[in-house]
Amino acid sequence: MSFLPADASAVMELRDVTKVFVAGDSRISALDRVSLRVERGQFVAILGRSGSGKSTLLSILGCLDSPTSGEVFLSGIKVSGMSESELARVRNRRIGFVFQNFQLLPYYDALANVEMPLLYADVVDAPARAARLLRKVGLGDRMRHLPSQLSGGQRQRAAIARALANDPQLLLADEPTGNLDTRTGQEVMGLFRELHASGSTIVLVTHDPQIAAAAQRVITLSDGAVVGDRGALGAGGSA
Amino acid sequence: MRLRECARIARKNLSANKTRSLLSVLGLIIGIASSTVVAAISNGLRLAVLESLSSLGTNVLTIYPNVDPSRNRVGVIDLEGLARVSRLPFVEAAFPLLTFSAEARGDLGGVQVNAVGVLPRYLEVYRIPFVGGRSFVDQDVRLRSRVCLLNQDLARRLYGTSDPLGRLLRFGKSLYTVVGLVREPNVPLSLGRQVESLYIPLDTLRRQEEGLNTSNGGAEVWVRKDYAGDPKDDILSAISGDPSKKSAYLIVDPKALIDEAQKTSRKLELSMLALAGISLIVGGVGIMNVMLISVAERTREVGLRKAVGATPRDILTQFLIEVMALSAVGGCGGVVLGGAVVRLAPEFGAGDVPMAVMPSAVCCAVAFSVLVGVVFGLYPAYKAAALSPLEALRYD
Ligand SMILES: Nc1ncnc2c1ncn2[C@@H]1O[C@H](COP(=O)(O)OP(=O)(O)OP(=O)(O)O)[C@@H](O)[C@H]1O
Ligand SMILES: [Mg+2]
Numbered sequence: 001m002s003f004l005p006a007d008a009s010a011v012m013e014l015r016d017v018t019k020v021f022v023a024g025d026s027r028i029s030a031l032d033r034v035s036l037r038v039e040r041g042q043f044v045a046i047l048g049r050s051g052s053g054k055s056t057l058l059s060i061l062g063c064l065d066s067p068t069s070g071e072v073f074l075s076g077i078k079v080s081g082m083s084e085s086e087l088a089r090v091r092n093r094r095i096g097f098v099f100q101n102f103q104l105l106p107y108y109d110a111l112a113n114v115e116m117p118l119l120y121a122d123v124v125d126a127p128a129r130a131a132r133l134l135r136k137v138g139l140g141d142r143m144r145h146l147p148s149q150l151s152g153g154q155r156q157r158a159a160i161a162r163a164l165a166n167d168p169q170l171l172l173a174d175e176p177t178g179n180l181d182t183r184t185g186q187e188v189m190g191l192f193r194e195l196h197a198s199g200s201t202i203v204l205v206t207h208d209p210q211i212a213a214a215a216q217r218v219i220t221l222s223d224g225a226v227v228g229d230r231g232a233l234g235a236g237g238s239a
Numbered sequence: 240m241r242l243r244e245c246a247r248i249a250r251k252n253l254s255a256n257k258t259r260s261l262l263s264v265l266g267l268i269i270g271i272a273s274s275t276v277v278a279a280i281s282n283g284l285r286l287a288v289l290e291s292l293s294s295l296g297t298n299v300l301t302i303y304p305n306v307d308p309s310r311n312r313v314g315v316i317d318l319e320g321l322a323r324v325s326r327l328p329f330v331e332a333a334f335p336l337l338t339f340s341a342e343a344r345g346d347l348g349g350v351q352v353n354a355v356g357v358l359p360r361y362l363e364v365y366r367i368p369f370v371g372g373r374s375f376v377d378q379d380v381r382l383r384s385r386v387c388l389l390n391q392d393l394a395r396r397l398y399g400t401s402d403p404l405g406r407l408l409r410f411g412k413s414l415y416t417v418v419g420l421v422r423e424p425n426v427p428l429s430l431g432r433q434v435e436s437l438y439i440p441l442d443t444l445r446r447q448e449e450g451l452n453t454s455n456g457g458a459e460v461w462v463r464k465d466y467a468g469d470p471k472d473d474i475l476s477a478i479s480g481d482p483s484k485k486s487a488y489l490i491v492d493p494k495a496l497i498d499e500a501q502k503t504s505r506k507l508e509l510s511m512l513a514l515a516g517i518s519l520i521v522g523g524v525g526i527m528n529v530m531l532i533s534v535a536e537r538t539r540e541v542g543l544r545k546a547v548g549a550t551p552r553d554i555l556t557q558f559l560i561e562v563m564a565l566s567a568v569g570g571c572g573g574v575v576l577g578g579a580v581v582r583l584a585p586e587f588g589a590g591d592v593p594m595a596v597m598p599s600a601v602c603c604a605v606a607f608s609v610l611v612g613v614v615f616g617l618y619p620a621y622k623a624a625a626l627s628p629l630e631a632l633r634y635d
Contacts (some may be wrong), residue, residue: 064546064629086552091628092548101633103543107255119244120548162547 010076011037011170011201012061019056019224030056031067032224038170043196043210044203046104047167047228054205055174057221061095061203062172063087092120098173101157104147110134110158111143117165133161137191153184157158160191164200170195171195173204176212189214242560249561250535258472263529264569266522270296271573271604272514272580278600279581282507285594288497298462299364299492300470300600302478307356317487320478324458329466334441336457339448341411343437345397352393354410354437356444362388364461365424372404372419375440383443387415390436391422419582432561434489460490490560519607522569523615530562531620541623542598542631551624559613566612570605577604 019031030053038044038061048054059065060072071222072079072096079117082090104113117188118126129170134143137157139150147155157178163171173192177185193214196202203217220228253260288336302324304315316335325333337356342349361367370391379386382469390514394403394417403417421438437446471492475485485626492602534541541554549557578601 058627062546064632086554088545088548088550088553091546097546099632103539105540105543107251116544117242117547120544120550120553122241166548172300 010037011040011074012062012203013066013073013076015071015073017060017067018056018074019053019060019065020068027104030224031060033070034224034226035070036202036219036229038201038227039199040169041196041231042201042217043215044217044219046205046219046221047207047209047212047216049207051169052221053224054207054221056224058172058174058203058205059121059231061170063097064097088120092117092176093166094169096160096165096168098156098159098163098170098171098176098216100175101177102147102152102159102179104155104159104162106147108155108163109144109146110150113147113158114162114165121166123166130161133164134158136164137161151184152180153187156180156184156188157191160188160195164195168210170200171200173202175207176207177206177208185211242479245249245557246564247562248557249564253559253565256533258414259532260565260568261409263526264565266525267519267566267569267608268517268520268522268573268576270518270520270585270611271570271608272577273518274512274593274607275574275596275600275604276580277508277511278514278604279577279594279596280511281504282428282597282600283502283595285501286595287593288501298464298466299493300460300462301493302458302473302474303489303491304324305487306490317478317480318510320480321458323476323477323480324460327470327473329463329468329470330474331461331463331532332360333458333460334358336459337441337444339411339444342409343393343397344409345394345403345406346401347397347399349409350393352410352437354387354439354592356441357438358441360461361438364511367424368422370420370422372417375438379440380442383446384440385413385415385416385443385447386440388419388421388438389417391420393436394420409436410439411448446558460563492610503563505606514629519611522608523611526562526566526612527615527619530558530616531622534558535560535622536620537623538634541626542628542634545626545628546632554626555620555624558623559616562612562616562620565610566608566616569612570608574601574604575610 004056014034014036017031017034018029019029021028034057039041046054046057049211051150056065060067063072063074063082066072070080074090079087093223104110105116108116111134112129114130115126118129123129131140131143134140137160139154139157139161141157142150142154145154147158150158156179160176163173171192176192177188180188189211192202192204202215204211206212217231218228220230293394302316302321321333321335324330334356339354339356340351343352343354357375359380362369373389374388375386378384387410389397389403389408396402397408398406398486400411404422406417408415408417413541437610460474470486471633473486474490476482479485479487483515539550545551576598581596584594
């Protein structure tokens with residue numbers, strides 16, 4: 001791992017990141033020389049049309065995928081080139097990921113789902129911590145419910161509790177309201193705003209400008225390139 | 240991640256798919272069960288042989304005359320030669336084997352039986368259990384008393400419920416006094432010796448039934464148990480009186496017979512174990528198949544676990560523990576099934592196959608089935624560990 005004399009307030013930094021997918025004979029450039037910094041405490045929305053590369057960008061930010069070229073830094077530490085198990089550790093301790101389709105394990109109850117990242121981190125009081133997180137997202141009375149026994153909004157809140165489990169430096173969400181109706185979506189967005197207000201750094205992908213409006217900074221993608229970055233210099237809320 | 244958590248995940252998944260888990264280990268159960276039965280049979284045989292060997296108080300050798308090439312017929316035992324054998328320092332006794340078949344008559348009628356001429360210590364050497372009365376004493380031999388020992392069953396047929404001790408028994412041309420009752424020895428293998436039901440002192444029988452001295456053709460030599468060397472050559476020289484005529488006789492050593500029998504059963508045992516081994520491989524392939532299905536079915540779960548921080552090693556451990564638990568259950572099930580077969584076999588007419596389950600074999604069977612599980616589970620587990628989290632999450 002190399003340490004750069006980078007600004008400590010930059011939670012995540014991409015430098016010239018390109019991602020090319022090869023499908024058959026065609027090469028699809030999902031990201032084209034993207035450079036950006038996410039400062040500590042920021043609430044960033046990534047906006048763009050379908051196929052513009054939002055999910056690809058978020059996967060790279062979340063260390064779920066590696067760029068074809070370019071460099072990724074997390075708190076000044078170079079992530080690109082890490083081994084699978086080092087990446088797993090980074091995902092476990094430093095990043096929380098919220099998916100559009102929740103990705104809860106169907107035969108685990110809410111508590112066990114939230115516990116999972118804690119167990120991979122060898123946290124001793126995992127059940128107590130998971131319970132605290134579920135109460136924090138308003139599911140204190142649903143801990144023993146299976147995902148199938150929860151409403152969509154409740155499922156997404158359980159998934160957010162899981163993403164927060166190891167107190168990550170960066171919370172990533174890919175269309176977290178995409179599978180929810182407008183009202184429930186607004187509730188979930190309210191939860192994100194609360195988390196931001198209490199100091200979390202959040203990057204949220206959406207194709208809905210109205211949802212992006214909740215963020216203080218909006219990055220617009222088109223065909224894999226950053227075409228707009230409104231409020232880039234704004235420092236994080238109450239952090 | 241701690242092993243306890245892996246075990247918890249494994250238990251959760253196995254109990255969520257009970258039927259499939261059971262089916263996947265069925266092959267293994269059958270393989271382990273058959274191995275257990277094979278091991279029980281070979282162990283039972285070994286114990287039976289050991290027991291019959293130790294049931295002889297003395298090392299008993301049998302001498303048979305060889306075919307005499309000059310006269311082209313079976314020769315006879317030279318009684319003088321046998322007397323020379325009995326004087327060898329390591330020989331306890333040497334005497335011709337005399338059996339005589341005739342009708343024995345008691346109160347209730349007559350039965351055709353084989354009488355055997357014996358020395359006083361015969362019952363002790365062959366561990367024939369005494370039920371009542373007395374055994375033969377030296378005086379019986381010296382005086383050639385007409386006394387006999389009766390098998391309990393024969394006594395019942397000849398005298399019914401009345402006490403046969405002291406009664407007269409007609410056998411062949413002579414009358415004998417019944418002095419004792421014996422029971423059949425409960426030795427599994429009689430080492431080729433027939434169990435007879437009427438015992439008469441050797442010299443008495445010899446005198447009463449003139450001319451049958453060598454009718455059986457063979458002779459028995461009792462070698463002292465503490466004699467470590469190979470007595471055969473000395474015995475052959477002594478009985479033939481002339482080293483060049485040694486080939487006139489043949490010596491059968493029960494120990495050699497047992498060794499031979501054990502070699503044969505070893506071979507049989509090996510081929511049975513090979514068959515059991517094949518069924519274990521089949522069982523292992525069954526496990527691998529189900530593990531591959533399980534990994535494919537749980538691709539998204541693996542992707543999610545990796546996304547929230549599971550390392551490839553965590554995933555590998557999780558699936559290996561799962562397959563180990565599965566195959567350990569299969570191994571235990573196989574041992575239980577095999578034990579049940581061993582226990583129930585006598586009731587289905589396999590009573591004469593000696594079987595004994597060895598505790599060490601049980602432990603081996605369970606350990607081996609876990610090994611089979613790990614070997615065949617390694618590839619599916621490795622496949623799961625190597626999944627890319629992003630692609631696994633997209634899988635449906
Ligand atoms: N695994 C892949 N293999 C090949 N091409 C891919 C792969 N993943 C993404 N792409 C391509 O990369 C481009 C960007 O995809 P991406 O999923 O990042 O878009 P998106 O902005 O998230 O779209 P949406 O709003 O529909 O989710 C698309 O053209 C897509 O077809
Ligand atoms: Mg997307």
